[in-house]
Amino acid sequence: MQTEPFGLPVQDSRVLVPEWFQRDTTEVAKELVGCLLCRQLETGEIVRARITETEAYLGIADAACHTFGGRKTPRTQVMYGDGGHFYVYQTYGMHFLLNVITQPAGVPEGVLLRAAMAEGQPARWLAGPALLTRGLCVDKSFYGKRVSPESALWIEQDGCTPPVIARPRIGIDYAGEAREWPLRFCWEKHPSLSRP
DNA sequence: CTGTAGATCTTCT
């Protein structure tokens, strides 16, 4: 039931378990739009943000993915593990980007979380992958942790089913034909999108 | 509104 605009307030929700992520990456990316990214801060306070934008990265066949061609480096190592864990890396020397690993072990794919909106905050507070991690105090210490409340960072689903549209991904012009692939999933017309 | 530059540093060649 989608009565309030832009998915607020939160309804009865359930925590997604790691196994939920161990399947088709594009499906996971699509279904994560509308879910709640939850973070328990050092203070104990819990922040819930409605995910509004994701991107799927399809592993060895995807020139935009860090594991393209089966590349295995210290940075990408966790991508080869079980889905339902986090892949966090730093880019441009100053930004952390948060991914959820998908698929069973051996299939190095994942979903980049690009934008979200938290209740009681400006719509553009988390309107970008680096803004999202900065706002929720997510850094490389989450690398390899389970997507679970015991990690202080998890995802809940509460039956919110927004209108989702697919677009080419952002910032991957180097990726040859893969740059056209419609793997960016957006909540249609949502004010918190990183870009329209 | 558009374009461009600078910040800043890990990762891989």
Next chain:
DNA sequence: GAAGATCTACAGG
């Protein structure tokens, strides 16, 4: 040694 799954500020039209 170069580039990057970004963001912000500022200049110009």
